[in-house]
Amino acid sequence: MIISERQISKELAFYKALSSRFYLEEKDAKKLLVLERGYKGERIYDEVFDEEGHSSVFVFRDIYLRIGDSIVQYDAPIVSDAGITVNEIKNYSGFYRVERGKWYAGNFEVPDDPLAQLKHAMNKPLKLQYIHRLNFDIEGKVVFPHIDFRLNFDNQDVRERLVMRSELRDYLKRFSNEYAGRYAEPIAEAVSSHIIDNPFFDKSANFDSVRKGLYCGNCGGFEMIDNHFYMRCLDCGSREKKETHLLRAISDFRALFLDERMTKKKFLIFINYAVSHRTAQRMLNKYCECVVNGARTYYLFKHESFEEVYAKYESSYRYKDRKADIF
Secondary structure, X not given: OEEEOOOOOHHHHHHHHHHHHOOOOHHHHHHHHHHHHHHHHHHHHHHHHHHHOOOOOEEEOOEEEEEOOEEEEEOOOEEEOOEEEEEEEOOOOEEEEEEOOEEEEOOEEOOOOHHHHHHHHHHOHHXXXXXXXXXXXXXXXXXXXXXXXXXXXOOHHHHOOEEOHHHHHHHHHHHHXXXXXXXXXXXXXXHHHOEEOOOOOOOOOOOOOOOOOOOOOOOOOOOEEEEOOEEEEOOOOOEEEHHHHHHHHHHHHHHHOOOOOEOHHHHHHHOOOOOOHHHHXXXXXXXXXXXXXXXXXXXXXXXXXXXXXXXXXXXXXXXXOEOOOOO
């Protein structure tokens, strides 16, 4: 049973949108690659778990918990009558080794020891026990979902705390034999009561610095021509509905500008007046909550990301997008 769905993080959404409309410095480009790789690994884990089934346990995905004075991020905790299972997901690829408790990728020591992170994450629920007067077991694994991850180790104890891609399906299948009943419910309620938004990310782009307009979802090009219901990319020939473009732009605006209110005028400037006022208004009404404030009326995106909405509604759209390799 899914308690909290996984969404693209605010940090990943920010860097993805920024990369489409601004030149990323090397450190930001590397940050985007790390975030994308991590999210891809989490989605692999989720897909396998969905296939195996999780209706008999409580499943949380990508949550931040404030427990006392500490804030901890969890990739995929699972609650059952047996207690809490903490799964830390690391989408590493290539050859790694563990020597004398230290992790190495090639000749470089990995700065964030996965097992140390797991131990830290497993320690925090101990305080939940004290705060909520509960008694439950805590166990955990580090999950490596990438098919090309390889690891050499000098201690069998290390191996027993890891789940490789080839073992993932069998590992997750075991939870179909667990149950979330009267013992699990108060544990899940305790976890839920401590969930907070990500407090560590507060970046915002400069509105005047980012590129304005609509861009191709296939190649990223901004050279678009209006084809009535569609916009056609002059670089690759892809054709996307205006609705797709405007939904992507609304999502970009939300991701990029922490301190900017999305008024109709501001949004039209953001898309470089690529569509009519009426079309823009219709999309804002459809995908946003309107906060009426006189002349300063603004709009709040009702969804977490472009990807979430597009996956949900694309099949019901009357007109379909078409990707192309050449024009």
